[in-house]
Amino acid sequence: MNDLLRDLRPQVLAVLVGRGNDPAAAEDAVQEAMLEASRHWPTERPDDPKAWLIRVAGRKLIDARRAEEARRRREERLAAEPEPGPTEQADDTLLLLSRCCHPSLTPASAVALTLRSVGGLTTRQIAEAFMVPEATMAQRISRAKRAVSDVRFDQPGDVRAVLRVLYLIFNEGFTGEVDLAAEAIRLPRLLAATTDDPEVDGLLALMLLHHARRAARRTASGDLVPLAEHDRSQWDTVMIAEGVAVLQSALARDRLGEYQAQAAIAALHDDARSADETDWPQIVEWYDELARIADSPVVQLNRAVAVGEADGPLAGLRAVAEVDPATPRHTAAAAYLHEKAGDLARAAALYADAAEAATNEPERRHLIAQAARLRQRPHGV
Structure with missing residues (x-):
């Protein structure tokens, strides 16, 4: 019930x-x-x-x-309003999500209001998830409600704005007592019943394909495990199969969008039985498609790493050199490719620099460990 x-x-x-x-x-x-x-x-x-x-x-x-x-x-x-029949307007949920994700709201406010109004989470649960006091979150939600209180929606808003908010929720992962990633996966399932936009399925597929790896992503002590080092027996194969099926349904509609392209890249990673079997040339092709649809420095940096895997680290480093150095994780990507190219001293120094710029503790610890590992290796090994 x-x-x-x-x-x-x-x-x-x-x-x-x-x-x-x-x-x-x-x-x-x-x-x-x-x-x-x-x-x-x-x-x-x-x-x-x-x-x-x-x-x-x-x-x-x-x-x-x-x-x-x-x-x-x-x-x-x-x-005077009629008693509701067995079905109301098919876009009821999209109308509500459109209100919660209104352009007048900041991303943080839209996320909070969506989790409260659509997700049904309590203010306390949302506050714990974002590690802020409950009173602060209550004020944020109240301000968001006031901001859209005079907005009347006769038609659903931009579904892409809704998808961006849902992806923000997904990327918060698990904090507090609420698994925001699992909650974010539930919401596109509701949204899929309201629209034929293949990007809704694309986002759902992307979430499923990433979330399927969750058990292998960290050690028992909470340290990050790079994708190449995952114990793939821990991946959720049922979730991967669902994600692939949802993605295929979206791609069959022949209206490619950024979430479908990202999901295709994730599917290629999930399809490989080991890191060595990853189809990197095809991943590069999908990054080219993604860049055509929604280019950004982050996309170009990820593509550069994929080029380094497909065509060798020197090709990857040339591609990284063309990306804005201020892009998040730019230094870490360069460190990885220098290590693959055999320049261990340079790689160790870059890992250390990347650790100083890391925005969360698990990532910082991982990068420090990478730098220490290389410094302990004999020169040229």
């Missing part, structure tokens, strides 16, 4: 918000309706759970408005 309530929550909230109700008031009403459902459904589940929740939440809204000056006018408007 909990899974059903969780899936229905954003749909019900989207219906109420779409009818012109204040988002904050509607969210409170839906929460109360969910509590009612948890008390009544174990013994008497309705034939149409979504309609039941919409009806109960609507009543909660009416109750909350009785103390307001415009109570009678709002009650009459709400009473």
